[in-house]
Amino acid sequence: MAGNAVFRRGNGFLRRLIGDRTGAAALEFAILVPVFLIALFPPFETFTAFIAEQVFVNATDTMARRLRTGEVVYTSEEQFRQAFCAEISILITCSATEGKTANRLFIDVRSVADFSEVRAGIPRKGTTAGSDLDTSGFKFAPGGPNTINVVRAYYRWPVTVDYYRAYTTNLRPAGSSMPSDYLMAATAVFRSESY
Numbered sequence: 801m802a803g804n805a806v807f808r809r810g811n812g813f814l815r816r817l818i819g820d821r822t823g824a825a826a827l828e829f830a831i832l833v834p835v836f837l838i839a840l841f842p843p844f845e846t847f848t849a850f851i852a853e854q855v856f857v858n859a860t861d862t863m864a865r866r867l868r869t870g871e872v873v874y875t876s877e878e879q880f881r882q883a884f885c886a887e888i889s890i891l892i893t894c895s896a897t898e899g900k901t902a903n904r905l906f907i908d909v910r911s912v913a914d915f916s917e918v919r920a921g922i923p924r925k926g927t928t929a930g931s932d933l934d935t936s937g938f939k940f941a942p943g944g945p946n947t948i949n950v951v952r953a954y955y956r957w958p959v960t961v962d963y964y965r966a967y968t969t970n971l972r973p974a975g976s977s978m979p980s981d982y983l984m985a986a987t988a989v990f991r992s993e994s995y
Contacts, residue, residue, distance in 0.1 A: 841961045849957055849982060852891045856955055857986045859887035864951040864988030867909070867942050870995030877940035881907060884953065892955065906935050908952040911943030918950055918989050932971055933983060945995050951988045956981040 863884055866872045874880040878899050884907065885894035895903050912918060924931040933954055943949050959969050959982055971981045 845959065845961050848891075849959075852957060853984045855888055855891045856953065856984045859884060860951060860953045860986035860988055862887055863953075864949075864990055867949060867951065868990045868992050870945065870993065874942070877907070877909075880909065880940060881905065888955075892957075902935065904956045904958075906933065906938060906954040906956075907940065908935075908938040909940050909942050909949070911941060911947045911949050913948070915948060915989065922954070922983070922985055930969070930971060943992060945992050947992050949990055949992060953986050955984040957984055 863880070866883075867874070872883070874883065881894075881902075882899040884905065885898055888894070888905075894905055897903065898905055923934040923937060925934045926932070933956075956971065959980075969980060969982050971983045
């Protein structure tokens with residue numbers, strides 16, 4: 801019974817709102833919707849980037865597991881990159897040429913003699929915070945069975961909300977003071993099994 805009264809009250813409000821010809825409701829709507837959307841986009845983009853980063857980290861772990869167990873032997877970087885792109889394709893897109901030429905996805909796979917040789921941090925072109933990613937030392941040289949390997953993956957996530965970009969990006973290309981992308985990074989260090 802009480803529910804019907806609420807429905808009738810709400811229904812009456814809608815009839816009055818639709819029948820109102822003064823324009824106040826339309827004016828309020830026009831003023832408030834842009835403010836609401838401006839406030840809504842940054843959390844939505846942050847949420848999407850956070851979920852994409854989790855997908856990216858999981859893909860790095862999956863690819864490292866394949867190398868560690870010898871499940872798949874990748875004979876070339878292109879083959880590895882295409883398999884990596886297939887792992888992240890649920891939320892992150894690779895370009896058609898990403899398998900051959902790194903555009904957004906950068907991978908460094910190498911074998912090291914000892915765990916102490918694993919470098920910490922993200923390789924950067926400069927010393928300032930937000931300097932661009934330095935990919936000049938990246939290579940694809942995984943070891944065989946019983947070797948220590950490092951898989952490092954980086955993805956340049958494009959930030960789309962302009963007014964929010966300065967607060968979420970951590971990459972600034974060389975020669976530019978404008979922030980561009982959010983750098984996702986994931987690392988896996990392991991000793992390969994005796995496959």
